[in-house]
Amino acid sequence: MSFEPKILGIACNWCTYTGADLAGTTRLQYPQNLRVVRVMCSSRINPSFIFRAFQLGADGVLIGGCHPGDCHYNTGNLYARRRLAVTKKILEFSGLEPGRFRVEWISASEGNKFAEVVTEFTAQIKSLGPQTKFKISQ
Amino acid sequence: MSRIGVFVCHCGLNIAKTVRVSELAEFAATLPDVVVAKDYKFMCSTPGQEMIVNDIKQHKLDRIIVTACSPLMHEQTFRKVLTASGLNQYLLTIVNIREQVSWVTHDIEEGTAKAKALLNGAVYRSRLLVPLTSRVIDVNPNVMVVGGGIAGIQAALELANTGKKVYLVEKNSTIGGHMAQFDKTFPTLDCSACILTPKMDAVLQHKNITMMTSCEVSEVKGFVGNFDITVRQKARYVDHSKCNACLACTEKCPGKGISEWDESLVKRKAIYIPFPQAVPQKPIIDKESCTFFKKGKCRLCEKACEQKAIDFEQQDTFVQVKVGAVILATGFDLMDTKPLVQYGYGKYPGVYNALEVERLFNSAGPTGGKVTLRDGSEPKSIAILHCIGSRDKNNHEHCSRVCCMYSLKFAHLFKEKTSADVYHFYIDMRAAGKGYEEFYNRIIEEDVKFIRGKGARVAQSADEPGRLVVEAEDTITGKFIKLPVDMVVLSPAIVPRADARDIARLFNLSTDKQGFFMERHPKLAPLSTMSEGIFIAGVCQSPKDIPDTVAQAYGAAAEALTIVVRDKMELEATTAMVNPASCCGCQNCVRVCPYGAPSYNAEKKVSEINEALCKGCGLCASVCPSSAIIARHFTNDQVLAEMEGLMEF
Ligand SMILES: Cc1cc2nc3c(=O)[nH]c(=O)nc-3n(C[C@H](O)[C@H](O)[C@H](O)COP(=O)(O)OP(=O)(O)OC[C@H]3O[C@@H](n4cnc5c(N)ncnc54)[C@H](O)[C@@H]3O)c2cc1C
Ligand code: SF4
Ligand code: SF4
Ligand code: SF4
Ligand code: FES
Numbered sequence: 041m042s043f044e045p046k047i048l049g050i051a052c053n054w055c056t057y058t059g060a061d062l063a064g065t066t067r068l069q070y071p072q073n074l075r076v077v078r079v080m081c082s083s084r085i086n087p088s089f090i091f092r093a094f095q096l097g098a099d100g101v102l103i104g105g106c107h108p109g110d111c112h113y114n115t116g117n118l119y120a121r122r123r124l125a126v127t128k129k130i131l132e133f134s135g136l137e138p139g140r141f142r143v144e145w146i147s148a149s150e151g152n153k154f155a156e157v158v159t160e161f162t163a164q165i166k167s168l169g170p171q172t173k174f175k176i177s178q
Numbered sequence: 179m180s181r182i183g184v185f186v187c188h189c190g191l192n193i194a195k196t197v198r199v200s201e202l203a204e205f206a207a208t209l210p211d212v213v214v215a216k217d218y219k220f221m222c223s224t225p226g227q228e229m230i231v232n233d234i235k236q237h238k239l240d241r242i243i244v245t246a247c248s249p250l251m252h253e254q255t256f257r258k259v260l261t262a263s264g265l266n267q268y269l270l271t272i273v274n275i276r277e278q279v280s281w282v283t284h285d286i287e288e289g290t291a292k293a294k295a296l297l298n299g300a301v302y303r304s305r306l307l308v309p310l311t312s313r314v315i316d317v318n319p320n321v322m323v324v325g326g327g328i329a330g331i332q333a334a335l336e337l338a339n340t341g342k343k344v345y346l347v348e349k350n351s352t353i354g355g356h357m358a359q360f361d362k363t364f365p366t367l368d369c370s371a372c373i374l375t376p377k378m379d380a381v382l383q384h385k386n387i388t389m390m391t392s393c394e395v396s397e398v399k400g401f402v403g404n405f406d407i408t409v410r411q412k413a414r415y416v417d418h419s420k421c422n423a424c425l426a427c428t429e430k431c432p433g434k435g436i437s438e439w440d441e442s443l444v445k446r447k448a449i450y451i452p453f454p455q456a457v458p459q460k461p462i463i464d465k466e467s468c469t470f471f472k473k474g475k476c477r478l479c480e481k482a483c484e485q486k487a488i489d490f491e492q493q494d495t496f497v498q499v500k501v502g503a504v505i506l507a508t509g510f511d512l513m514d515t516k517p518l519v520q521y522g523y524g525k526y527p528g529v530y531n532a533l534e535v536e537r538l539f540n541s542a543g544p545t546g547g548k549v550t551l552r553d554g555s556e557p558k559s560i561a562i563l564h565c566i567g568s569r570d571k572n573n574h575e576h577c578s579r580v581c582c583m584y585s586l587k588f589a590h591l592f593k594e595k596t597s598a599d600v601y602h603f604y605i606d607m608r609a610a611g612k613g614y615e616e617f618y619n620r621i622i623e624e625d626v627k628f629i630r631g632k633g634a635r636v637a638q639s640a641d642e643p644g645r646l647v648v649e650a651e652d653t654i655t656g657k658f659i660k661l662p663v664d665m666v667v668l669s670p671a672i673v674p675r676a677d678a679r680d681i682a683r684l685f686n687l688s689t690d691k692q693g694f695f696m697e698r699h700p701k702l703a704p705l706s707t708m709s710e711g712i713f714i715a716g717v718c719q720s721p722k723d724i725p726d727t728v729a730q731a732y733g734a735a736a737e738a739l740t741i742v743v744r745d746k747m748e749l750e751a752t753t754a755m756v757n758p759a760s761c762c763g764c765q766n767c768v769r770v771c772p773y774g775a776p777s778y779n780a781e782k783k784v785s786e787i788n789e790a791l792c793k794g795c796g797l798c799a800s801v802c803p804s805s806a807i808i809a810r811h812f813t814n815d816q817v818l819a820e821m822e823g824l825m826e827f
Binding site: 046048053054055057058060061063064065067068069070071072075076077078079080081083084085086087088089092093096097098109110112113114115116119120123147148149155 | 248249250274276277278279281282283284285288289291292295296299682683686688689690691696708709752770772773793794795796797799800801809812814817818820821822824825
């Protein structure tokens, strides 16, 4: 059987989650490996969520927020952007393959972009194979 | 131990087609703390809702999971079901298996598997939910309307007539918008000024409307029910409280500017009102074209003004306005057709855009309503080119909706005012509206020629200097034609205002692919936005004609009224709070919060969050080194539990 990765998504309510809904309303098709957690703003995302996701066995983690400057909470995602960039560095420093963690700014009207990103990211994680670095086996 | 009820919706076949719903319900029944799990055809229908109410009572449920469409769709619907059953509304969890599962796959295996994982995550999260109390706030009864075109005017009048106070903010020196530039309106051909100017005057006279012309919104604070908006009053250099609108100043003024109102076809004075029926009738000075501002000498207007209203020292001022709701009605621009060099706009004097032509028809316009070319001669043949930049994937994919109709209106007016031959170059004739097809038929009878094919190029005539040649493929005969004409009218795409994105940012709105303001739901909430208390009306939402614009304005006024009619309203309880026992007093939260909600209590050496200011983004919770901040409804534990559930399957 081919490898079907588990991908965890965390999306802000106002842009990326709405964009994901739009992808559905317009019936765009994308792989079903992604499971999305909705938070109000990408700035809610604590780096520990991301580490935890990899521990829980996520093969990839995709974060989605509003375009910088368009955050529903004005400056929220500017903090998120910096924090997530550092998180990525720490993850990679700790040995995670660079392609497994991605941050994308997807607006409420970018259903197409959401579907494209998920499709592409899923393919990338498939080619990387299962994530073992952080996974804690139960 | 909690007692969870899971309700799986089929949504007809919308979900059931690619998710095995009964299997999902059976799966749910095996999950921890799940007491009942059922599936039903339409969970949001009355029988569906009653089923939930009954099960809450019968099984003493204390958590509800509805596995259905997006929470953005029906979270409020199901929250009401919980409230009606005596359960706290925040004990509801929605699992989105329609927009984010069944609609994005054709594979029922994949769909069912993903739905199970999402449901499992919801169960984990649900167990950790706690009841929350909504905040109750006082509502400010006033409304702001931004944009004084027909949409803003209509909305302002409706609201003012209900007794509410309205602030109408208009960036121009007059209200009226595009409609005030037209001579006649399709399909009835009634005179635009005759139906609009009485409304403009009603705005001026209305005791409940504060008209704020030459004004722009510069800052928006607060939230639904309590917006605190800063408006920049641009310097007019004329004190309107003294000016009695005699306009003696304008007669004396030697300054010359380009008339924006007349689409740059003529000059105007430096101190001016845009057009004779402008509201207010009081002038402003355009700094760029004023001799005094440019050269330091002149002040003739000052001498002419008996009221001593001229004030060269005037500065921009800022006015603070508090309102409970806002309607945005900022309208549209026409696409700049200069970059479409093949049409020669801006290069050949005989090429006009649609708004310029509107001004030529207008009896108050630059030619007094006579159709003449820039050299003063009357055109003998005129080509009207539809869909310039619209319905064009390289420019704007959307149909601008009104161009077919105003192009037909132009044809009629050209026939009325000149003896010219009139040709239409069109892709399709779109006449879907009340009386539109009839209008089209009427124009056909007026000896207007229709060529089915998009104008491809406008060139200078090689044989007759000064004349133009329109090139196109007639898709009915399949022939390539070259038609010599004296005048070409472009019907350009209707596009969002140049500053639409800035406005969207100020009010926290999303814009659609074309840049128009995005509505909350394309069908069911076309006038509300994702920002509570902010509504939209008119062409700022998408291209439309005057009747549709006016209908939206009434609708937006009614929507705004549903907020400001109340004394108090409930706000989401999903704010953040500090647990003083864990707070180390680092003040990270104080520094990052976009709304200044946290503050440091020096006496207790901990930070505290003012719930009234908090909007619940959760930013502070993720920068708190001591995990002292609880982001209600999105706590660390709740999010981590959901993740754990999601990753299990
Ligand atoms: C050439 C042409 C001919 C047309 N002819 C007809 C016709 O015959 N019949 C018909 O039914 N429809 C016609 N239409 C469509 C009609 O113009 C629109 O339906 C109507 O004008 C929309 O009104 P509105 O109030 O939404 O926008 P607008 O008329 O654009 O008014 C918007 C107002 O908001 C102001 N504003 C913009 N930004 C800001 C800001 N940031 N702050 C404050 N104020 C701001 C503007 O100055 C303006 O006063 C025509 C359109 C065109 C282009
Ligand atoms: S100072 Fe002179 S140029 Fe300037 S507005 Fe007055 S009259 Fe016109
Ligand atoms: S960030 Fe946390 S620890 Fe620091 S002051 Fe705020 S609540 Fe206290
Ligand atoms: S959640 Fe925190 S950062 Fe966000 S608005 Fe409330 S107090 Fe400010
Ligand atoms: S709300 Fe989308 S990133 Fe802040």
